[in-house]
Each structure stands twice: as structure tokens, then as C-alpha cells.
Amino acid sequence: MGDMPDKKINPRVGLFVTCLVNAMRPSVGFAAVDLLERAGCKVEIPREQTCCGLPGYNAGDLRDCERIARQVISTFEPYDYVVVPSGSCAAMIAHNYHEHVFENEGVWRRRAEALGKKTFELTGFLVDVLGFTLTGIPHDMGELKATYHDSCSCLRRMKVKSQPRKLLRDFCRIEIREMKQTEECCGFGGSFSLKMPEIAARLGDEKIKRAVSTGADMLIGGDLGCLLHLESRIKAQGKSMKVMHVAEVLTGRAKVPSAEK
Amino acid sequence: MEKNEKDFLHGASAAMADKQLQANLGRLMMILRTMHSAGVGSAANFEDLRRCASEVKRHTLEHLDFYLETFEKKVIEKGGKVYYAETCEDLNSIVVEICRRRGARIAVKGKSMVSEETGLNRALEKAGIEVTETDMGEYIVQLAHERPSHLVGPAIHKNKEQIADLFMKHHDLGPRSLDNIPSIVAEGRKVLREKFIKADVGITGANALIAETGSVLLVTNEGNGDLCSTLPKVHIVVSGIEKVVPRLEDAGAILRVLARSITGQAMSCYTSIFTGPREGPEDAGPEEFHVVLLDNHRSEILAGEFRDILRCIRCSSCMNHCPVFGVTGGHAYGSVYVGPMGSVLTPLMEGMREAGDLPDACCGDDRCAEVCPMMIPLPDLLRRLRTRKWNMGIGSRPLKWGLSAYMKTALRPRLFHAASGAAAVLASMLQGGKKRPVSSLNRMHGIKTHLPSPQGKPFFSPLGRKRREL
Numbered sequence: 003m004g005d006m007p008d009k010k011i012n013p014r015v016g017l018f019v020t021c022l023v024n025a026m027r028p029s030v031g032f033a034a035v036d037l038l039e040r041a042g043c044k045v046e047i048p049r050e051q052t053c054c055g056l057p058g059y060n061a062g063d064l065r066d067c068e069r070i071a072r073q074v075i076s077t078f079e080p081y082d083y084v085v086v087p088s089g090s091c092a093a094m095i096a097h098n099y100h101e102h103v104f105e106n107e108g109v110w111r112r113r114a115e116a117l118g119k120k121t122f123e124l125t126g127f128l129v130d131v132l133g134f135t136l137t138g139i140p141h142d143m144g145e146l147k148a149t150y151h152d153s154c155s156c157l158r159r160m161k162v163k164s165q166p167r168k169l170l171r172d173f174c175r176i177e178i179r180e181m182k183q184t185e186e187c188c189g190f191g192g193s194f195s196l197k198m199p200e201i202a203a204r205l206g207d208e209k210i211k212r213a214v215s216t217g218a219d220m221l222i223g224g225d226l227g228c229l230l231h232l233e234s235r236i237k238a239q240g241k242s243m244k245v246m247h248v249a250e251v252l253t254g255r256a257k258v259p260s261a262e263k
Numbered sequence: 264m265e266k267n268e269k270d271f272l273h274g275a276s277a278a279m280a281d282k283q284l285q286a287n288l289g290r291l292m293m294i295l296r297t298m299h300s301a302g303v304g305s306a307a308n309f310e311d312l313r314r315c316a317s318e319v320k321r322h323t324l325e326h327l328d329f330y331l332e333t334f335e336k337k338v339i340e341k342g343g344k345v346y347y348a349e350t351c352e353d354l355n356s357i358v359v360e361i362c363r364r365r366g367a368r369i370a371v372k373g374k375s376m377v378s379e380e381t382g383l384n385r386a387l388e389k390a391g392i393e394v395t396e397t398d399m400g401e402y403i404v405q406l407a408h409e410r411p412s413h414l415v416g417p418a419i420h421k422n423k424e425q426i427a428d429l430f431m432k433h434h435d436l437g438p439r440s441l442d443n444i445p446s447i448v449a450e451g452r453k454v455l456r457e458k459f460i461k462a463d464v465g466i467t468g469a470n471a472l473i474a475e476t477g478s479v480l481l482v483t484n485e486g487n488g489d490l491c492s493t494l495p496k497v498h499i500v501v502s503g504i505e506k507v508v509p510r511l512e513d514a515g516a517i518l519r520v521l522a523r524s525i526t527g528q529a530m531s532c533y534t535s536i537f538t539g540p541r542e543g544p545e546d547a548g549p550e551e552f553h554v555v556l557l558d559n560h561r562s563e564i565l566a567g568e569f570r571d572i573l574r575c576i577r578c579s580s581c582m583n584h585c586p587v588f589g590v591t592g593g594h595a596y597g598s599v600y601v602g603p604m605g606s607v608l609t610p611l612m613e614g615m616r617e618a619g620d621l622p623d624a625c626c627g628d629d630r631c632a633e634v635c636p637m638m639i640p641l642p643d644l645l646r647r648l649r650t651r652k653w654n655m656g657i658g659s660r661p662l663k664w665g666l667s668a669y670m671k672t673a674l675r676p677r678l679f680h681a682a683s684g685a686a687a688v689l690a691s692m693l694q695g696g697k698k699r700p701v702s703s704l705n706r707m708h709g710i711k712t713h714l715p716s717p718q719g720k721p722f723f724s725p726l727g728r729k730r731r732e733l
Contacts, residue, residue, distance in 0.1 A: 019723070026717045027718050049723065052680075055670070060646065191627045
């Protein structure tokens, strides 16, 4: 990653909360703040933020997406880094804005590219940019049997795979039980799951089958979209696997299922 | 070229309910992916090979008119003929006309997606010419009156029992047993051999047209391409205009990534190069050599923002790695070209109103772009098609209105946060208590879903960061 900006001490980080975390699972946002502050960042959460525009971008509403992208760029330009607790929203800001949304616009493309270079997915930022390590194990969950779902955006756009596993090992002593075909899509795909719910459900069910066969009690992931989709499939199938965002686990917000009994 | 199913969702639904198909598909996708990674892994520098092959095509497409003219000149020099067909119908009538002139009654055909694209078999049959597919997979789907469900494995949706049943029904060979693959293949081979010998005309596709020499390069694993071109008196090549490359070594750049991406082989079993008709009575090869080049909207595609799709070499990697294709199979697409490359090509050839549902058949996992040996940005092309569709006002209205309202709200942060709060409250109400006022929301398109329930007040609610303990 040659384009990495210079490492700063106590960098000023703008947290992009994401619309799903905001509406569905605020605890992921609070967990992200905790992690970043613990790693020495000065975290700010501008209230002018809403959505990164990905739903419209994917569905073809490029005009509104462009306007949202301008809003995001203007809001987050002043920070040293932009950190997002989601691979898909991070990829939208880091790649899609300058590669596609503003491909034909000089000034905005340059601004988008500059912002893209300092935008990171949360676990990737903690490990790759900050090199964040802890002494001791703050939330020992060594007993937990957990598997990990990588979002396609984390894997293929943000190059994040080992980072969350390393953090889970270092912070919680969790060794991930890997699924078979673990890099396969869960079928969420944003508006895809609204347009083709039957296929999305089938892909989700197959993912869950592979997750269950690892013997895990908990499914951890870094993208709330995938996680909510998988959670709804787990419920639909009457299974009991718990679904948590990696930031929640790392900050001790997840209870070990066996400890609850 | 026509799409035989009106909508993808309908086809997908049927495919997902077909247990046999699901078992066949699941097994084959696994095998194809394993072969692919072995093939890509067998080349130390696959990334370089990919770049090289893509560059060959990118360059050729930039100067397509020049290379086509060069190719044409060379074919004529070698004693062959070249025809340009603007539409599918044009191609069919040119081929039928060539057959008629020779008084041909029987034709054999091998490995040609273009002839599927134009519906050539039907046109030939209508003209009273019997045509037999000679690639084993294509022969099987021809017997079943189906269309190929996969670019390189046309019959991968069928298992050996289904194929044995088909042969039993169609081959009048008396009582026998077809309970293993070698016996099935041996019977197919025997039947096809007779067709080759009887045929007046052989029709093949092309993997590359070599401008420098006027040659046609064809890759098969069964050798049927050679038999189609050498046994009958007339050889007709049907190909898209985008298949031309400058020189033989440029075709080599493509061959290096082609078989590796399909079956994991470094090279296919047969790589044949055909150049013109036989030169004398003691020479091998056909008496007549015709090349029919199809446009069918390719010139339009070349001129627009979807040009990259013309680099496609029909290797099938994209579909073999597509999660959606993996559960629906090829027939759900209702088109000749299926999977991600088909979802780009079909709407461009048939029109957005006819095939506009296909660009939606994408879960956005980006695997196709990762594996495409020609570095075609398939997810981006699909998204561009969805943008085109959005701007044309096609597609589900409620979804469009909903999304549009969402996007417009997102442009007003205060309104957005107020609305998120209200939505969270509403969703809690719907999900909460034992009474579910809108239980029908939990069934979408007949699938039982459980809408996710929000944790409580949104992150950006007035209490905001006071609730850090969450």
C-alpha cells in the first residue's frame, strides 16, 4: 500500500458512522469510537453525514449519488483520516467516488481521490495504518466458538481479511473457525436483496449452513449489511447462532453465548 | 436472437426449485472453480498473461476496421470468401444461401456461440437442411431441444442418467446398456462419426481470426472442429467481428489465458488453424472456405461506453465464479449468453426493455472482475447498465421511488436524522410486541424473511453519545 498517508500521532479521525449502523445498530458506532480513541485518535463525528450514496449508485441513481458524494467529500475533507466500520461504504468513498462517480469531472475527481486515499475500513485502519497493539487481553473470550464472514467489499475492494482476525486474536483470544468457501458472497448485495430476495435468501442460507458446520456459536463480521441479512436468514431457519459486528466483539459488547446459560 | 423467458426472476425461481439441477450445478461449479485455480496457478505469471491478452484485444478493437479489412484481403488471397452480416437474419440467409448453392442436405456444426446467437439451426432446418451439433455437450442439448446453459459446458445442467435417457430415446440402436460415462460417450461418438462422413457442409465458430494470414483459429477438446472443417466439401466459419487479432502470436496471447481459465489446461486438446480451401486435389481440407462475420450491434457497442465487453473470449470464468449463476444456472437468463458477460451483452444486443432484468442479477461480489482473463470490468459495466435503465425509467417503480426518496433525504442531514429516528421507532413497533401489525412485510415475493430489528434509538438521536454503554 504505497499510497498510505504519513502516519500521524494522535490523528484527527472523522468517523463515518454509516446509515445502517445509525439506524439499526448504533452500538457498532459507539464501539468504533471506543476503539479509535483507545488507539490514540481524536475522533469526531460530523453531524452533516448521512449515507455514502451506495444504494443509489448500485441501483443506477447516479445523479443523486453525485450530490451525496459531494456532501461527503466536503464534510470529511478536513480530517487526517476517514474511518468507516463497514467495507462496502469504505470502498464507496475510497474507490467508487473517484473511479466512477466523478470519472468525467476534473476538480471533484481530484478531491474524491484525495479523500479516498485517507479513507479506511475500521479494522484495516487499526492494523495497517495505526499498527495498534495492546498489552494484555482486554476482553478474554477464548472460550467462544466463532466464525467470521468477510464481506466482498472488505475482501476484494479494501483488501481486509487478516486484520479483523488479528484483532480478535489479540484483544479477545478468539481463534476463528473458518468456514468452507469462506470467500463466497452471502447474497446481501445491497439493493440486490430487495430486487432478488429469493436468490439472496438462498445464498444466505448456504452461507449459514457452512457457518453452522464449523460448530461456531457466533458469526462475526465487519459489514452490517451482510450481518443483518444473515441474521434474518438465521431467524428464518430457526437457528440460534448469534451475529455480531467485529467492533462490538473487540470492545466487549458481545456476551459469550455459553456464559449466558 | 431472442430471449425465450420473459423474466429472470421467474426462471431463477424455477431453477432453484429443481433439486436435480441444483445438485448438478453445485457439483459442477465446484469442479470448474477447482480447475480454474489449478490453471491460473500453473502459470507463474498469470497476471502478466492477462494484461498481455487484454492489451492485444484493446489494441485490435481500437483499429478494428483496419484489421478486419486486412483479414478479408488475406482470406480472399488464399481463395476463401468473406461476408459481412449486419443482423442475425443476414447471417442465417448468407449461410443458407451457400448451402443451397451447393445443394447441401446435411450439415454438421461445432463450437459456435454466434450460430446460437443467430438461431442458425432453425434457419437451416427451415430450408430443409439437416444440421447436427458435433460438440458432445451441444449435441446433447440439441437432442433435448434446449439451448446451452453454459458457454463451454453447454449441457452441464444434465447428469449422466439424464443424458443416457436422451440417447436411449433418440438413437435407434436397439437394447443396450448406457450405465457409465464411457459407454455414453462411445455411443455419442459413433453416431456423430456417421454424421461427419455424410455431411455436405461443416460449420464452425472461431476463437480468433488472424488478420496477417487470413486464418481462422479454433480450439476444441474433442477434435470436432477439425472433422467439421476437413470432411465436408464446404467449410463455413461464423464469427463475431470482434474476434479478429493482428498476428498469430497475438492469438497465442489469448490462448495462454483461455484454456487455463476454463478447464485449467495449459492448452486445449485441439488447436486448429484453418487457412483457405484446399489448393489441389491431393491437398487436405474443404473445396470451399467461407467466413461470415456478424455485427449484431457490435459496432454500436464498440462506439460506446461498453466497448470493454468486446474483449470477451467466451471462457466462462465469470459465470463459473458468479454466486447468482451458481444457484440459477444458465437457462434462467433466457438468453444465449449467460452469467455476468451475458448480463452485459444481452441487453446491449436485444435492448434494455427486453433484457433489462439481467443487469440486476448481480450481487456485487466482484469475483467476475477478479477472474476475467481479459480484465473486463464486468461489475462496473453491469452498474452502468443499471444507470442506463434508471435513466430510461424501466424497472420496479416502488423500489425506484423508495430509493429515490431515500437518496433525496440523505441530501438533507437534519431531515435524514429525524427520519431515521422515526423509522427506527416504526420498525421497533413492527418487530416489537407479539402483535405484528404488518406481518405481510415479513413475506416478500413469497419468501419468509425476518426484517431485522433496530437496537433502539439511532446513533444520531438527540441522546446521541450519552448512550455510549450500548
